[in-house]
Amino acid sequence: MGNQKSQTFPTAALFGWYDKHGRDLPWRRRWPYLASAYHVWLSEIMLQQTVVATVIPYFLDFTRRWPTINDLASAPLDDVLAAWAGLGYYARARNLHKAAVMVATEWGGQFSGDHRHANAVADLRALPGVGPYTAGAIAAIAFGQQAVVVDGNIERLFSRYFAITTPLPAAKTEIAAAYAAILPVDRPSDWPQALMDFANAVCTPKQPLCDGCCFAESCQALARGLVDQLPVKPVKTPKPVRRAIAFVAVNDQGDIFLHRRPNQGLLGGMLAFPEIGLASKQADQNLDQTMAPFAADWVLLDEPVLHVFTHFALEMKICLASIEGTPQPIADDIKGHWAKPRPADLPSLMRKIWKAAAAMLLPPHASR
Structure with missing residues (x-):
């Protein structure tokens, strides 16, 4: 299955699209340059349950007030919580501060991991508030490692491209396996960002731009008429x-x-x-x-x-x-x-x- 997917996935076309249409975001760098691990971590925590347009001013304010993770670790928690106000999910802000203190005091002020460090994802998982996705994002985008990074955009793109009909969240395992099978050696930091941007701009939740899509010839959902049905989401229950x-x-x-x-x-x-x-x-x-x-x-x-x-x-x-x-x-x-x-x-x-x-x-x- 992995070889078949590797042969059919249009990696070169994706990178070509990303080079022309990828977003310029304040926490990003383009390969071969790597983004600051502090910036990647901070932006990924902020982006949880929050859209990019909302996060940008918060990110710029945080990095202006606390340019390094050591500065953030030294800040009073009350100041961090006040700066976070409006982003919601305040446990993220508390964990952000705890993680900053951990990096400053236990890791010498540096995020663990680089291209020589094979266990970067496992080390990053030890930080409060850092799950598999965030650890993978830091490892890939900041350290240039081949790591699995699957957010909601990538779930949608892969569900359609590979016609994964298993309902979410059960499909997450299958999607992660598909991701791992096609991980390119080249441009590992650009890879997840290109996938996210493409899914955000082209393979959108509603009315995706299938006409002229560089994936159209090999997209299994398009071939089978399943685009509007994928990904299969769990039935929503009314909120109490x-x-x-x-x-x-x-x-x-x-x-x-x-x-x-x-x-x-x-x-x-x-x-x-x-x-x-x-x-x-x-x-x-x-x-x-x-x-x-x-x-x-x-x-x-x-x-x-x-x-x-x-x-x-x-x-x-x-x-x-x-x-x-x-x-x-x-x-x-x-x-x-x-x-x-x-x-x-x-x-x-x-x-x-x-x-x-x-x-x-x-x-x-x-x-x-």
Whole structure:
């Protein structure tokens, strides 16, 4: 099977396409030059569940503030979390910082692996937040190694080209085997990037550009009329709905009350308004002003904020209060502080909550 695939896959055509149409991204270099392992790692962590256009400004900001992985390791975690705000999936940011500290303290500030180091992928897997895909991407793109690198774009391209009809995620093993069978010796760092860009631009999820595609003559899905049916995805189930309530307190100085969420769990380690119910899977909870963290004239806003997480949808009620001074909540598990609103430091859910609350406030408290 491997020889057959090697003979039929249009590697030269792919590289020809990439040389003309490949994206110029701030973390990329073209063969024979290799990208910085720090840049590849940082961009790949940011790109998880996030599109390139969103990641670019975050990547540029991170590398401006922390030019090396040692700089990132030395940064306070709170600063890293604040810089990450808006990218979501905050466990990635915590693992990013942990990995940077590990590289700085245990690896001498250098990522392990180069073209002489056969175990680079295994070593990289030891870093927090680095799975098989990210380790393979670093090994291939930064070290120039022949490593298996399969993202969602490549899954789609290979499912179609080889007519892999096994449903995902079971098909991942078959796709990885096909990838390994056709790995070229030449331009190992360009190979996965060329595949990703081609799939992103030509072999798109909907209405792929099969006419004029340089793979058309040997694409098995096209020959069999299966392009629109591949890859076979698992049946989607409706997301369960959770309901919660957030409490937004604004004092006479225009400060808002925030607390740092526990490191574990949703929005771990992030600044947030006190809330009840976010971690509960019960959708029929009785949520009202009586759950507020301290006494005040709380007003329940008419409309909840809607937010979608990976595994559930959220309806977040909002209670708003204008308070004199800087009271502290009675609850032991909420230790917060009063500060001027800085939406950029908040995760996206909390930004939505503040936007809705601020719209109900009269100047000078409103800060948007």
